[in-house]
Amino acid sequence: MAGTAKSKDPGMPPELNARLSELQAQSRSPSRQDVAEVVGEMLQSLEGDLSEVNLKVYAELEGLAKYILAAKREIAALRPDDITSEHLPKAADELDAIVGSTEEATNGILQAMELLESLTDKMPEEVAEQVTNAVTQVYESCNFQDITGQRITKVVKTLKHIEERVEALVAAFGDEIQKYREAHPKQEQQKSGDEMLLNGPQLPDEAGKQAEIDALLASFD
Amino acid sequence: MSVDMNMNILIVDDYKTMLRIIRNLLKQLGFNNVDEATDGSMALQKLRDKDYGLVISDWNMEPMTGIQLLREVRADSKLKNLPFIMITAESKTENVVAAKEAGVNNYIVKPFNAATLKTKLSSVLGNF
CATH class of the missing domain: 1.10.287 (Helix Hairpins)
Structure with missing residues (x-):
């Protein structure tokens, strides 16, 4: 049949091609069982393209991508x-x-x-x-x-x-x-009590001058 | 031959305090005519403008280092025989070898003491 010949796909396994031609040749619509069989055969043919090794590699790559993403988040958090x-x-x-x-x-x-x-x-x-x-x-x-x-x-x-x-x-x-x-606004470290007063020596430009300290002390009198 | 204690000495260092220390130590040894430069290029200019009997130079300076100054001095027909002492914190063998190959007369490692300075001056200039 011309229709059957046209529907043949050279990239498809011959058994699947034959099964599809057979179904096409039937006068009745394919049954649920027929469709399930064809789909099953099709899935089986796909396994040939995705070998077990390939699937493992994909899984490893996916794991690696997740790891990199997590590491990037952790570094960003630093x-x-x-x-x-x-x-x-x-x-x-x-x-x-x-x-x-x-x-x-x-x-x-x-x-x-x-x-x-x-x-x-x-x-x-x-x-x-x-x-x-x-x-x-x-x-x-x-x-x-x-x-x-x-x-x-x-x-x-x-x-x-x-x-x-x-x-x-x-x-x-x-x-x-x-x-x-x-997403994570910086929380200023809260110091309290004497800890607030422990800042070490100030840089020269920031340090209070003795005259300023004296003026401050005098302001208490 | 006696050492000319009135000779001009050029000291070169980018640390003002170090220039001051070397100048004071030279003064204690009897050398009073001491000029200063803070890098090799300034030193080279002074060496070309005035007669000096000795250069005492640091190594690490910018833009012109002590070793570059030494090479310039040795390449200059008028300055090539000028006594040159390197005084530096660079104490690796390769530094000393490079300085020697460039024509240094002696080498003092920082931190140094007055006795070492006197010994090295005597070895370069003669006893004084």
Whole structure:
């Protein structure tokens, strides 16, 4: 029959093609049993395309995708954007303040020693020699400022490197972190009692000046 | 040959406190004509503008480092024989080797003491 020949699909298994041609040739409509048989055969033919190995790979990939999604949520929860916008700059500022304050202190020590050294001309020779030796020891000890400064500079460079990596991570996440931020607004850590008063030394620009403290104290009188 | 205690000495370091320490120690040793520069390029300019008998330079400086300054000095026909002491916290073997290959006369590792400075000066300039 021309109709039967036309309905043959070259990509379909021959048994299924034959069964369909047989049903088409019948004068009556296919029974429920016929349809169930054809569908069953069709599903069996599909198993040939989706092997057990393939199904396992798909399952593994699905698991991996879920794992990556969960990991991304967890990383977003760590707020890596806060690390680059808040924590690292703050750490760098604190380190700069250390360099600044040690330099200032060292210059003060050196100035005092220079003055002391300039007075040795007025001292008895034996005393002058002892003072000069002591001053020399102070000069030697003041080497620490240079070494400390260089070490801190190395740490600041490392922080900068970490900042760049975290920024790359934040960029890779796209709007995921922003979505997390909107869904989970940051809760400021609530300190109470004496804990509120433990902030450590202030950065030079933020620190209260003695005159301001005195004025504040005076305001209580 | 005696050491000219009036020679001009150029000290180079990007830390002002270190310049001050070296200057004070040199003064204690009897060297009073000391100029300062805070990096290699500033030092090179000063070396070309004035006669110096010695350079004492740090390594880590920007924009021109101490080793670059040393190479520039050795490549300059007028400065190539100028005594040059490196004074630095860079204490790795490869640093010392690189400085030696570039023509350094001596090498002091920070932190240093006055006795080491005197010993190295004597070794480069002669006893004083």
